[in-house]
Each structure stands twice: as C-alpha cells, then as structure tokens.
Amino acid sequence: MALILRGVMQSPVTPLKEDFSLDIPTYEKLVDFHVRTGATAISWPHHKAESHNLTKEERMRGAEATVNAVHGRVPVSIHVSSMSVEDAMELAQHAQKIGADAIIAITPYFWAPSPDAIYDYFVRLGTSIDLPMIAYNSPAYLEGVEFTAELIERLLLRLPNLIAMKEASFNSEKFMEISRVALKVRPSFSIVAGVEFLAPSVPLGCVGSYSSAGAICPNLCTALFDASINGRSAEARELQFKLAALWDLFRDQYPSSLKGGMVAMGRYVGPTRPPLPTASKEREAFIAKKLEELGILDTEPHGW
C-alpha cells in the first residue's frame, strides 16, 4: 500500500489489564474504533502509547496486533525509537517483516547526539529497510535535540525512503525552516503536526496531524482538519481553541489523563504503567466534568 499521509492520523494508547499486562483484545477494539471514526492512518506505539514502558517483545506483539486489526484499511506505521539504537534497528526489521507500511523514529534519546550522529543514525536506520520512513522531531521533550533544516536536507538527499516528518516543535520558525527546505528538495515530503496544532500549521504546508485527543473526540479532530485545510480560518481557530483546552487537560501526566478521560467516553483502557501515574477516580471525575463543559460528551461517540 502506498503511504499517503493526510488528515487526522491516530496513534492509539496501549490498553493494559489491571495487572499492567498488555490487553490485546481491547487494543484491537481501540484500533478498530479509530479506523471507523475517520483515522487516515494508524501509528503505534508513540510515547502516548507508553513506548518506553513496553519491552521489545511487547512492542513486537503490539505491532503485529496493529497490522492485523487494521487489516489493510489504512496505512500502518510502527514507531521504533528505543533507548538503544540496536533495539530500534531490530524493531524496524520486525515492522518490515510483519507487513507494516512504514516506520517512524525520533532523534536518539538521552545522549544529546550531534547533528552528524543523528544523520548517521537515520541513514543506518533508513537503509536497513525497504519501507518508507517518517522522522519525528520533538525538541522540547529532548532538551533541544532536533532536526534542523540543514540536517533534514542532508537526509533527504541521502534517503529516498524518508517521506515525512512528525513535527512537534509547535514553533513557527522551526516548522517553516523544515517545511521550506524539505519541500524544495522533495515536494512530495509530508509534514505532519504532532498533536492537533493544525490552524497555525496547515496554511504553511502541514498535511495533517498525529492526534492526541482522537480517542476522546474524533469528530472534533476531523472538523478542525476540514476547517483548516479548506481555509475556514475563523472556524478553525475556534475548534483549535477547544482542542488546545483538551490538550492542556491531557498533557498533564500524558497519557494517564487521556486514559482517564477515555473512561468518561465509555472506552476503558485500564491503568498506566509506572513510573507514570494512573489517573485517580478524582482525576477521572475532574476530566469528565471538563469534557462535559466543553460539550464533548454530547458530540462525540460513546463506547466502542
């Protein structure tokens, strides 16, 4: 399947049983929910899916479950970033073997690598597979380690399979530097916003978002994308404000609060693995009240 990135793409959370083990049947229901409610692609396990709290074997099982549950309806990309580069390489090989459509990877963790080291890592990763690759930029979470325009240009000239970037700087200058340089080298390159910051990015070439709130309010996410891509600026702004209020609600102890909010929507996905906390009953009630105030309970699907 050709990988077309456009619209609201979903990166599901990872459902867990009360003993914190993987809950694959609920995960399959969640993936199916996302596809039925408009996801244009599925990508797993992003940080929101507690990627760092899963063993390599669990990530492989989850990746297989993703491909099976999606069953070819939309493209699937597998997030392979790991503390160890060697694990990332192995997860990329596994993604290709099980029939994923792409891999996605962030800049290496912890070591604050130089631009040349980041370049070498992505060349090694990208040339180890025949799949398309999506780069993931998140400088705020990685102490400023990021893709510069110069770095992405070098990588695009080297890697024909580097087809997109998840851009999560949420910053006009950083976004524009990457977009104007990358699109000059490869006009088909797709820049996807991390979280639904679509109103400020779509006019500058952003093609969609990896959703943060799609498990709560897929209709709102789709409406924001539609308003943004069709230039209905005032409507997009209002929807953006609403989604920003939700992001404020969920980014505190992300994804614990997101999982807590899913309870109110009738989609229970269990606890969050330590060291992240699990949303308390009080926190769940607080989130439910906020969702009601924002009109989410009346306008979004309840249950699976």
Add this chain to the structure above:
Amino acid sequence: MSTFIPGLVHVPVTPFTPDLKIDFNTFEKIIAFHLQHGAQALAVQMHEGESVSLSDLEQRKVLDFVIKTVKGKVPVIAHVSDPGTAIAADRAQYAERAGAAAVIATSTYYWTPPANMVLEHFAAIGGAVKIPFYVLFTPDELGGTHHINADMMMKLIDRLPNFAGVADASLDWQFMINVVSNAWRKRPAFQLVAGNEYMVSAGAVGATSMFTSLAAIAPKRLQKLYEICRTEKYFDAREVQEDIVVLRQTLKPYGRGALKAAMRAMGRDVGQVRPPLDPLSPAEMEKLAADLKALKWLSSEPTGW
C-alpha cells in the same frame, strides 16, 4: 479600556554617528521612510532599536524626538523594559506624559525572580500608566530568565484594566493559543500581537497586529503579508511569508549588526551598532550584500530614502 489596535507596527533602528552618538538627522529620515512605507504605528527603542545600549536619558530623548517628528500621524509605542521594576515604571510614566499611545515591556533582564515577582514587575509597570500596556514575550532573547505563561497573563488581566495584549516573539503555538483563548473569555478586546514577522501562524490563532523591524528592508513585502493575513486568507499569504522568512534567515547568521548592514545595502546608511554588539566586517558586509542581491524579489523594494 482603550480600543487602541496597533496594526502594522514598524520598529525603527536607532541610528548612530561614526562616534556612536544618536544621529537625529538620520533618525528623521528613518521615521519619514517608515511613515511613507506603510507603518500604522511605530514602536521605538525596542531591542532592534538597541534599547539596552541607550542610557535612560537617551531613551527619553529618542521618545520625545520620535513623537515630535511623527506629529501624530501614527501612534507611537514606547518600549520601557528595565531590570529594575521602579525604573521601568518611571520610564512608562515618562512615556505617557510624552504622548506615547502605549507602552510595552518584557520580563526582567538579568534577574531571575520567581513567577509571582515577575507578575508584580508587570503589574507595577502597567499600573503606573493609564495608556494601554503590552507584555513582550521574547524567551529566545532572555535565555532562561523568562517566567511568562498564560496563567500569569490571566492574573495580569485581573489586575490591570489597561493590559491590552501580548506581543509574542516566542513563536510558540501553545503559548499563543493558551493566552488568547483564555484571555478572550476575560477580556474580549485583548490582543495577540505577532512580535515579529511570523504573521501567518500568529494570525491564524488570533493575532491582529504585527511588529516588524524588517520593514526597514522590505516594507512592501511586509505590508502585503500583513494585509493578506488581515483578510484571513492564510494560504494566500504563504508565499510572501516564506520570502520574509528567507530574508530573516539570511540576516540571522550575521548577528545583531545585520539589520543596519542590510539597510546600508538598501541605500539607507544608519551607521553601526553600538558596543558590545559587533558591526559587520567589510568582508561580511560584502557577503551580506551579495546574499541580499540573490533574493530576486528584493529588487522591487525601495532603495535609498
């Protein structure tokens, strides 16, 4: 509460003579240039105007001079930031008496006070005047010393009836959206101002005005960018936004002296920057001029005064 809306705000440099005194003759030409090329307001002694390299007395002289020269044709916004709260508040009062239409201040320089004291700093400056007060958020220029967030801005709205808006130079979408979406519930007339030339994203989330120092180089392109954005046709603004961003990025590697050097390349000699800023060397100047010449669209911008 005033309904003052700054609009397209040109940010002039402060020209210096070869012996680094303020060059008021050239300053007059700069002001005339901005007024002739689309400025709807002027913001003086901003960082691009080397405010922190001017003595307190010089800042007052510059403000008096600009207000006198402008003769009421456009509003003049006075930047009054200072490390000391009382000094900044006093400067704000002076600006009001001198006839400034509004004052603007950023967080404290050098000191890293706790958030509650930053709030008090702003409350004292804004509370010292009745004219509109704007907060300038520019974290890249202040390093780790900034403690401005949306919650603080909401508290400031509660404290100050004349707190008119935030000029954002952080370019941070989360900050801009959080501030404006919450502020509009408390004060519908609250303004988000693009603190530099990234108007497309700022406008898309609610900015209605824009500060620009690059109007000294490319006033036509800046006016076009601003006007398209005010019609909310942001897709149509992308091309001109990219042109302006390329101009910004062309100047950036040369440092703070690049703006004046670029003005010189456009036939508007305004002298050098004051120490401790570095002027461009002759070789850098030559290279910058060549870089600017490579921007074909720049040939349609005015040269000379």
